[in-house]
Amino acid sequence: MRATLTRIALPAALAAGLLAAPTAPAQVNAINQKDVTASQNNLKQIGLAFHSFHDANNSLPNDITDKDGKALLSWRVAILPYVEQDALYKQFKLDEAWDSANNKPLIEKMPKLYAPVRVQAKAGETYYQVFTGEKALFGPKKKPTLLGITDGTSNTGMVFEAGDPIVWTKPGDLAFNEKDELPKLGGLFDGQCNVVLCDGSVRRLKKGADEKELRKFITPNGGEILDLDKLSP
Numbered sequence: 617m618r619a620t621l622t623r624i625a626l627p628a629a630l631a632a633g634l635l636a637a638p639t640a641p642a643q644v645n646a647i648n649q650k651d652v653t654a655s656q657n658n659l660k661q662i663g664l665a666f667h668s669f670h671d672a673n674n675s676l677p678n679d680i681t682d683k684d685g686k687a688l689l690s691w692r693v694a695i696l697p698y699v700e701q702d703a704l705y706k707q708f709k710l711d712e713a714w715d716s717a718n719n720k721p722l723i724e725k726m727p728k729l730y731a732p733v734r735v736q737a738k739a740g741e742t743y744y745q746v747f748t749g750e751k752a753l754f755g756p757k758k759k760p761t762l763l764g765i766t767d768g769t770s771n772t773g774m775v776f777e778a779g780d781p782i783v784w785t786k787p788g789d790l791a792f793n794e795k796d797e798l799p800k801l802g803g804l805f806d807g808q809c810n811v812v813l814c815d816g817s818v819r820r821l822k823k824g825a826d827e828k829e830l831r832k833f834i835t836p837n838g839g840e841i842l843d844l845d846k847l848s849p
């Protein structure tokens with residue numbers, strides 16, 4: 617069986633980023649360690665925000681929904697107060713969709729924390745995404761908790777660098793289905809992918825990582841034996 621749940625002491629909050637400036641599409645720079653470290657630091661801050669949200673709400677953040685469970689806004693909006701973006705959070709109407717007349721103009725105010733560090737996507741798009749689905753940690757009407765991650769927080773991925781960007785306020789992210797091919801990862805670094813785990817640590821996954829092991833890494837309650845070495849560069 618995989619390791620049991622562990623909680624680790626997380627570092628003090630990193631300073632929140634300034635608002636991201638609009639960027640031009642389809643521009644790619646050479647990979648350098650500075651960019652890798654910058655993205656890993658973003659993921660550490662996001663992981664810290666997830667834990668702070670959990671401490672305050674007894675569950676990890678999920679997409680903001682209406683009373684019928686329809687997703688309106690992304691979890692990236694839900695954690696704004698935990699990344700020192702409370703003023704921006706208060707500008708959202710949480711009972712309206714991401715593209716409503718009030719909320720759509722806020723897309724351009726994406727915090728620098730979510731902005732691509734290397735591949736410059738369209739303004740307001742981010743690569744930081746979670747997996748959603750019946751067997752994934754996140755999904756409609758779910759209230760995931762750290763104690764509910766029976767495979768262990770150090771064995772379960774939380775927020776990944778996706779293969780394709782998404783508007784940061786839009787719910788949806790990476791769909792996980794046992795019968796379907798996995799969505800692409802690693803859009804920021806030519807297939808290699810940084811991910812913050814549920815214990816707050818950050819790992820780098822190699823390009824073309826073993827899909828069987830990756831599926832174990834995505835699911836929080838599979839009960840499989842995970843070989844992280846098969847995922848590492």
